[in-house]
Amino acid sequence: MVLALALAASTVHLYRTSTAWEARAGAYLQDARGLGEDLASTRAALAGTESELEAVRAQLATAQGRIVELADEKAQIGDDREVQRQLVDYQERVSDAAGQVALALDQCVQGQGELIGYLENTVTGVAQYDPLELERFRTDVDELCQTATEANIALQRELSR
């Protein structure tokens, strides 16, 4: 009798235990499915995010390349600007030199004109000049013309560079 009771109690216990474990297994299976869905969803989101990240990285690389290009373009423009500025400075100096050479040559021509006038006056007897003064004037005109000629040669040489 006792053995029958024990057997019956054990049967009930085992039934209830197995039922409880079955319910627990079902619950865990449900949890697992939910987690699996969450994982799949998260993986999809991660894949999307990684794809976006790659796109952003590509855009960043493009932007960086463009920044480098723009910096280079700006530098080249700056180089050109400085070259142009130096060219303008050079041309201003050449213009100044040309003006001075022209002035010197003009003074030379004027001096030679005056000298010719003095010599004509002396030859025709219109006027008489001190020969020493006339010689000194001729020397001054020669020196002035020589200086102007040398300056002109230097200018021509500079312009031909």
Added chain:
Amino acid sequence: MSTASRDARRRRVRGPSGTTGAVGLLAASLLVGCAPVQGVLDEVPQMPGPRVTDLVPSEAPMTAPTGTGILSPDGFDAVQRMAVRIRNVGCGTLTTGSGFAIDATVLITNRHVVEQSDEVQVSTYDGRDIDVATASTAALADLAIVRTVEDLPSYPVLADADPVRGDAVTVVGYPQGGALTVTSGTVIGETTDPINENLGQVLVTDAPVEPGSSGSAALDEEGRVIGVVYAKNAAGQSFLVPVSTLRRLLDDTVAFTPTQACEP
């Protein structure tokens, strides 16, 4: 869940229906004796314990970042940000070179990049112009210091020692006065200066450089300065003033003297 923990839970958790089973087994134990009963009880299936709800780890595993370098907000790394382009506006001449910052307002370049200058102009990797305060050159090496009015974007550290043959080298500068360029190579060895601009030994590398690269920083794999590019030869080898020379001259307060303005 391990077998041990499952067993522990089975032993720890006893429900009301477990009591019923225990009664039956207790009766059985009276028939067969006490010693084997404990073993039998351990093998009897028990009711499940409290349901586990923390199935997801509270701390998710983190993946280490794969990116390298110290990035600025604009994405440029420190190697690029420390490089500067130098324009030497001379008297009737214009030359360009490279340089790199070693401090917030101090940059290093070659002597021949900044000498005979009417004005030295500096621009950064992103095209910003940086006003120059002073320029000084060294007599014993092809090195110069340029001090700026504004802060430079970034500056590296100097290596503690010169590199040895076979060490990797990265050169960052503005070859031909063009765009910012990073090239790589290895240290080939040491030699005496082929153009007699420096006292002592100089480094030889196979990192490609061009005119305009003069003053570029040569970096090791950790981004530390190991030398300053100052020349190249017909075989395509580049020559560096070693960092030991740079350090020695920087420590010498009278090694650098202000540059002389060019004569028009």
